[in-house]
Amino acid sequence: MTQTLTKAARFADLLDKSRATLANEPAWLAERRARAAESFAELGLPTTRHEDWRYTSLARLEDAELVPAADNAKASPATLALAEYAGLDAVLLVFVDGHYRAEYSRAAALPAGVVLKSLAAAIRDGSPLVAEKLGRLTKPERHSFTALAEATFRDGFLLHVPDGVEVATPIHVAFLSSDTAAGVAASARNLIVLGAGAQATLIETHAGLGAGLHLKNVVTEIRAAVGARLDRIVLQRESPEAVHVSTTHVYQERESLVRSHTIDLGGALVRHNLVGDLDGEACEAIFNGLYVLRGTQSVDNFMWVEHRKENIPSHELYKGVLADKASAVFTGRIYVHPEAQKTDAKQTNQNLLLSDSARANARPQLEIYADDVKCTHGATIGQLDAAAQFYLESRGIDPRTARNMLVKAFANDIVERLEVEPVREAVEALLDQRLAEMS
Amino acid sequence: MTTATKTIEELAEQKYKYGFYTDIEADKAPPGLNEEIIAFISHKKGEPDWLLEWRLKAYRHWLTMEEPKWPKVQYEPVDYQKISYYSAPKKKGDGPQSLDEVDPKLLETYAKLGIPLNEQKILAGVVAVDAVFDSVSVATTFKDKLKEMGVIFCSFSEAVKEHPELVRQYLGSVVPPTDNYFAALNSAVFTDGSFVFVPKGVRCPMELSTYFRINEMNTGQFERTLIVAEEGAYVSYLEGCTAPMRDENQLHAAVVELVALERGTIKYSTVQNWYPGDEEGRGGIFNFVTKRGICKGDDSKISWTQVETGSAITWKYPSVILRGDRSVGEFYSVAVTNNRQQADTGTKMIHIGKDTRSNIVSKGISAGRSNNSYRGLVQVNKGATNARNYTQCDSMLIGNRCGAHTFPYIDVRNDTGRVEHEATTTKIGEDQIFYLQTRGLSEEDAVSMIVNGFCREVLAELPMEFAVEAQKLLGISLEGSVG
Numbered sequence: 001m002t003q004t005l006t007k008a009a010r011f012a013d014l015l016d017k018s019r020a021t022l023a024n025e026p027a028w029l030a031e032r033r034a035r036a037a038e039s040f041a042e043l044g045l046p047t048t049r050h051e052d053w054r055y056t057s058l059a060r061l062e063d064a065e066l067v068p069a070a071d072n073a074k075a076s077p078a079t080l081a082l083a084e085y086a087g088l089d090a091v092l093l094v095f096v097d098g099h100y101r102a103e104y105s106r107a108a109a110l111p112a113g114v115v116l117k118s119l120a121a122a123i124r125d126g127s128p129l130v131a132e133k134l135g136r137l138t139k140p141e142r143h144s145f146t147a148l149a150e151a152t153f154r155d156g157f158l159l160h161v162p163d164g165v166e167v168a169t170p171i172h173v174a175f176l177s178s179d180t181a182a183g184v185a186a187s188a189r190n191l192i193v194l195g196a197g198a199q200a201t202l203i204e205t206h207a208g209l210g211a212g213l214h215l216k217n218v219v220t221e222i223r224a225a226v227g228a229r230l231d232r233i234v235l236q237r238e239s240p241e242a243v244h245v246s247t248t249h250v251y252q253e254r255e256s257l258v259r260s261h262t263i264d265l266g267g268a269l270v271r272h273n274l275v276g277d278l279d280g281e282a283c284e285a286i287f288n289g290l291y292v293l294r295g296t297q298s299v300d301n302f303m304w305v306e307h308r309k310e311n312i313p314s315h316e317l318y319k320g321v322l323a324d325k326a327s328a329v330f331t332g333r334i335y336v337h338p339e340a341q342k343t344d345a346k347q348t349n350q351n352l353l354l355s356d357s358a359r360a361n362a363r364p365q366l367e368i369y370a371d372d373v374k375c376t377h378g379a380t381i382g383q384l385d386a387a388a389q390f391y392l393e394s395r396g397i398d399p400r401t402a403r404n405m406l407v408k409a410f411a412n413d414i415v416e417r418l419e420v421e422p423v424r425e426a427v428e429a430l431l432d433q434r435l436a437e438m439s
Numbered sequence: 440m441t442t443a444t445k446t447i448e449e450l451a452e453q454k455y456k457y458g459f460y461t462d463i464e465a466d467k468a469p470p471g472l473n474e475e476i477i478a479f480i481s482h483k484k485g486e487p488d489w490l491l492e493w494r495l496k497a498y499r500h501w502l503t504m505e506e507p508k509w510p511k512v513q514y515e516p517v518d519y520q521k522i523s524y525y526s527a528p529k530k531k532g533d534g535p536q537s538l539d540e541v542d543p544k545l546l547e548t549y550a551k552l553g554i555p556l557n558e559q560k561i562l563a564g565v566v567a568v569d570a571v572f573d574s575v576s577v578a579t580t581f582k583d584k585l586k587e588m589g590v591i592f593c594s595f596s597e598a599v600k601e602h603p604e605l606v607r608q609y610l611g612s613v614v615p616p617t618d619n620y621f622a623a624l625n626s627a628v629f630t631d632g633s634f635v636f637v638p639k640g641v642r643c644p645m646e647l648s649t650y651f652r653i654n655e656m657n658t659g660q661f662e663r664t665l666i667v668a669e670e671g672a673y674v675s676y677l678e679g680c681t682a683p684m685r686d687e688n689q690l691h692a693a694v695v696e697l698v699a700l701e702r703g704t705i706k707y708s709t710v711q712n713w714y715p716g717d718e719e720g721r722g723g724i725f726n727f728v729t730k731r732g733i734c735k736g737d738d739s740k741i742s743w744t745q746v747e748t749g750s751a752i753t754w755k756y757p758s759v760i761l762r763g764d765r766s767v768g769e770f771y772s773v774a775v776t777n778n779r780q781q782a783d784t785g786t787k788m789i790h791i792g793k794d795t796r797s798n799i800v801s802k803g804i805s806a807g808r809s810n811n812s813y814r815g816l817v818q819v820n821k822g823a824t825n826a827r828n829y830t831q832c833d834s835m836l837i838g839n840r841c842g843a844h845t846f847p848y849i850d851v852r853n854d855t856g857r858v859e860h861e862a863t864t865t866k867i868g869e870d871q872i873f874y875l876q877t878r879g880l881s882e883e884d885a886v887s888m889i890v891n892g893f894c895r896e897v898l899a900e901l902p903m904e905f906a907v908e909a910q911k912l913l914g915i916s917l918e919g920s921v922g
Contacts, residue, residue, distance in 0.1 A: 051509065055850075338840065341839070351851070353854035353856070355854055356853050356855065358852075358854055359850075359851065359852045360849070360851050361848070361850050361851075362848075362860070363846065363848050363849070364845075364847060364860065364862070365845055365846045366844060366862060366864055367844045368834070368843045368844065369839070369840075369842045370836070371836035371838055371866040372839070373836075373864060373865075373866070374865065375863070376861070376863045376864075377845065377861075378859070378862070380857075380859045381819075381851040381857070381858040382859075383857075
């Protein structure tokens, strides 16, 4: 008991230290932060006794003494280079340890009415949109990391695309960790609001180079109104000791389309919570992911997709390659409400184990209350096809190259779906690099 | 008559057939659970001291445990102090020595249930039956014939008396008394059940069968079944269950342990038809059962087949621990829920030995306002080289007020393992029904044909007599759900 108390005390300490308010912080936010702090104190960090966290232990976080991030940490040129994709012509917003840094960011002309800015700035300017929409989808009273983010966030970004506006230029938001991020806890909150028929392409990069354990905790809310379309790519390449937790809520109205692809290559311990609330007829959600891990890296994808209305297709494809002692967890729940007839939901998790110390857990789950539905889920855990490997070797290809070819072919299912070419090329290069690192 | 030729209307009229109550004077323990009651049960059964100690240890552990909340089922909390933990039909004298001495009323009951205790009536002598009424085993047929081959098939109480060394060796070796809440409760208060021991190299010549019936009010049934197949032995075992219709819920918390040694094979089939409660969900049996087998020796095999149509709540996960190299675990299940029934069932396959294989086929059918969940675990341990699993879970929904859920857990820690899981959820296809109708079948026949086809892979695993019964049960359970 003493131990838990100490751990709780540590986080209370973090909360206290982090509870400086934003400039011009409105009363509703202050109130909400206070409630979230209470919730966090009550919930604590989840343990493996919690069903949703069964296979991912946060012990390393409990033992860490974290402090809030400074707002002026320096990002080295090497770190800043992580926010660049060769040939990508995009608007760039850079955050370092959770704080917006105008000096590292790069503006570009966006269509009239489109808002892309720091959330702290939007709050300071009294944005009615933020007041109305922020926190509408999240549940800090139930989720520790959402509570932690709500209580302590300093910044994040706001993207608002008004009705009927198409943003052709990709929007790139990079959350970098400074080289001195060790021991730092940084939370961010993002709000993405697409009006009716609005379209945007969003790239989120989470990266860092600094040594030492640090926590990055990001909560994102995405709202897609009638007929809106969002293409989102998340590339996570945090530094080797980083703990990265993301919680993303997607709310979709009629005929909207959200495509989200998450690529995980970095971090020591990564957890993605993705909640899809499909609340409009004939909207469509595509949530895909790829993780290629080595060493003792571990990635936990937890998703919950609710079909509330008729005629909604949702597709989830998560593929993973695990070498050394890497481990991966996939939990996916498709929840079909009684009204959601003609649902077409498909959920697949495939893991490739390259070492006998790697470990994969899969929990693809269906919860269905409507009868006229087509729901399938599948999970496979296995290794490379020995016959394919042999075939390539018999054609004079050395075993390692053959293996890498097969792994790339496996990963390509996801990679080829990345629609922003410079990002896709960067991911391909990073994959080659990762494969070269794998023994 | 098979279901395919029955119309749904007929089926709809068919209520729970086995809901009668037999008025027999019962020797019943007062309601309540404490160490005295456990000592009373143990004394009643003339048990040795070690077994009483074992029970008490389980009871003391149970007191420290909490009732599990994770299954996807909802029910009013069970008052464990209101249950009578021992009920036996009153014996005349020292109990029946042969079938002739069994209370004729009991025989009548079993005849109504269609359990032919009377040996001549048994289907050409292919099935040996052990019948358990409330808490005690009433009669076991064909015992002598089995004895000649060295097969022991008797009630658990008898086994404790006559083969204490075997019971002591294997009891709790697969499901330890501390395993889970209901297993601990069972270990403390279990009353009877069946014991099967098939010695080395013997292929049991007939299907062994136990019929369980809960008769008395306010009783629970806590049976314990232990089956051991020695090296190279084979046994196929069937279990069937019914209970009278009552407004209150009754608890059934059984433990089944299977042990297969080298090259041993155990096939365990269940047709579970406990009273499911009425349309509004009043009454019915809470079926909280722990079933687990261990493939202890190399090349051994354990196969579970279950047809679950009854019970208000079913909560069970027949599992196999694949310890021996090249051992095989199988699980075939059909679970049908209607009205307000809730089922949370599935299996666990734990791969420990090398080259182990497991196969899971689960078919869930939900109708009415019921909820039907598959929950299963496939675990491949680090040393389980070349383990292979294939899982298929299909759900069918009839009506839009029911739920079908799938919660598989897959845990692989070895890179040579191959684990596949597939699940689908569909409704009965209108085009399929239409197609059959164009061929002259009525809608009702079409539906039952499709449902039977949907379950065929599983029903094919059942011994013939049971397959026929199971097909009928499928029809009865779905009564009134189509239209």
